[in-house]
Amino acid sequence: MESNFFEGTIPQSLTLLKGLQDLDISLNNLSRNIPKDLERLSALQSMNLSFNNLEGEVSAKGISGNASVVLVNGNDKLCGGIAELHLPACKREKSNSFRIILTLIGMVLGSLLIYSSLITFYWIRRSKGKPPSTPSIGNRFTKLSYKELFQATGGFSSANFIGSGGFGCVYKGIIDQDETIVAVKVLNLQNPRAHKSFTVECEALRNIWHQNLVKILTSCSSLDLKGKDFKALVYEFMPNGSLDYWLHLPMEANNHSRSLGLLQRLNIAIDVASALDYLHYHCYATIVHCDLKPSNILLDSDMTAHVSDLGLARLLLKHGDNSTQAQISTIEIKGSIGYTAPEYGMGGRATIKGDVFSYGILLLEMFTGKRPTDQMFTDDLNLHNFAKAALPVNIMQILHPTLLPKEEHSEESEDDAINKTKGPSHRTNKLQDCMTSIIEIALQCSVESPKERMNMKDVMRELHLIKGNFLKSI
Numbered sequence: 001m002e003s004n005f006f007e008g009t010i011p012q013s014l015t016l017l018k019g020l021q022d023l024d025i026s027l028n029n030l031s032r033n034i035p036k037d038l039e040r041l042s043a044l045q046s047m048n049l050s051f052n053n054l055e056g057e058v059s060a061k062g063i064s065g066n067a068s069v070v071l072v073n074g075n076d077k078l079c080g081g082i083a084e085l086h087l088p089a090c091k092r093e094k095s096n097s098f099r100i101i102l103t104l105i106g107m108v109l110g111s112l113l114i115y116s117s118l119i120t121f122y123w124i125r126r127s128k129g130k131p132p133s134t135p136s137i138g139n140r141f142t143k144l145s146y147k148e149l150f151q152a153t154g155g156f157s158s159a160n161f162i163g164s165g166g167f168g169c170v171y172k173g174i175i176d177q178d179e180t181i182v183a184v185k186v187l188n189l190q191n192p193r194a195h196k197s198f199t200v201e202c203e204a205l206r207n208i209w210h211q212n213l214v215k216i217l218t219s220c221s222s223l224d225l226k227g228k229d230f231k232a233l234v235y236e237f238m239p240n241g242s243l244d245y246w247l248h249l250p251m252e253a254n255n256h257s258r259s260l261g262l263l264q265r266l267n268i269a270i271d272v273a274s275a276l277d278y279l280h281y282h283c284y285a286t287i288v289h290c291d292l293k294p295s296n297i298l299l300d301s302d303m304t305a306h307v308s309d310l311g312l313a314r315l316l317l318k319h320g321d322n323s324t325q326a327q328i329s330t331i332e333i334k335g336s337i338g339y340t341a342p343e344y345g346m347g348g349r350a351t352i353k354g355d356v357f358s359y360g361i362l363l364l365e366m367f368t369g370k371r372p373t374d375q376m377f378t379d380d381l382n383l384h385n386f387a388k389a390a391l392p393v394n395i396m397q398i399l400h401p402t403l404l405p406k407e408e409h410s411e412e413s414e415d416d417a418i419n420k421t422k423g424p425s426h427r428t429n430k431l432q433d434c435m436t437s438i439i440e441i442a443l444q445c446s447v448e449s450p451k452e453r454m455n456m457k458d459v460m461r462e463l464h465l466i467k468g469n470f471l472k473s474i
Helices: 012-016 096-126 146-152 193-206 243-247 262-281 342-346 352-368 383-390 414-420 424-445 456-473
Strands: 007-009 022-024 029-032 046-048 053-058 077-080 161-165 168-175 180-187 216-223 229-236 297-299 305-307
Touching: 146 168, 146 180, 146 216, 146 229, 243 297, 243 352, 262 297, 262 305, 262 352, 262 424, 262 456, 342 352, 352 383, 352 424, 352 456, 383 424, 424 456
Parallel strands: 007 029, 022 046, 029 053, 053 077
Antiparallel strands: 161 168, 168 180, 180 229, 216 229, 297 305
């Protein structure tokens, strides 16, 4: 557990690991004393506590009595222990003059405390009767009441309705004190799985943070005006809505200024891959999203993508690509038709490879503009096979129309820089090379066999290379 920026004290619960043999928590920001029971663990053979902020006396007994297996250097406030540890002696006694100084300081501080308490009591009495203001939403886990959420959303009015999903409805809200705009996800408690979704999402999002995950600001578990159970999650608001909206704009809205350019789509693909890489490899436990699709990807004011809705997420019992066990069978995971990995339909357990499949389908949808549930996909034809059949010579024929190079544009957009190259043939060749590489990644992610799918680390690396090469060519 070295080099993890851990803070606080060494957990006392470590002392319960009676079979613990090797412990390395060096290069962190741990503070306070070393638990005495930790030094006395009989099975412990090596202990590296170096380069933290630990303080207090080191025992000369147990494992701490053997300098060859204990490292405590880099903790300037530790003292005592055996001579081989080269720690300063602990100061057992203080001089009389030092004690007198401490006593005087204590008396002065005590007088100041009494005086400040009287002043505080006076102002509390003076302000008594004034209604308390709403706590700042800036505190990530500030509790909000049903009444506050009711007022923030205009009584959960249709005017503030953003969308709905399997577990409830989402409303736009404004928290009064600092006028923070939020998204309030009100769970439909008629769905028996909504309770579990609420618990899973709270637990998952409480312990994780990533720039491409939607941040949970707080939660509410209360009673509504009719005395019925009410549960809601409050998220940061994403002003540009979902990726699904941008990929499948209504006909009247489908114009060039509201379309996603190639680089925008590529950046979004990298953002989503980064979020999955974090969930799969860099969390406190491996997290499988289980329901990745365009409507669960939200875009902020800068069009940066944020993955949302971890209501179906599963925490794997162990890390790594070989993780096969999950807390619960995916027989209970419904997911979304078209995006769910085929092995889930046969009762397979949730793995990170299931997310990779969903990502591959998402990537195909982003660049072809076709949903996996499109009516054209019948019998053995699906989005994966449709794209595979186009490689390599017909790749341009399956792209979304807005991605194709145009000779004339009324206004220069993000991707119009490609028009500054040598000519139509050059533009088309560069675009075809770029798109062929992207579609190949999508196909490698969405193959039927989980073992043959890419991992998100490699996906991220390849997409960054594709983006870099494309930018060099324009």
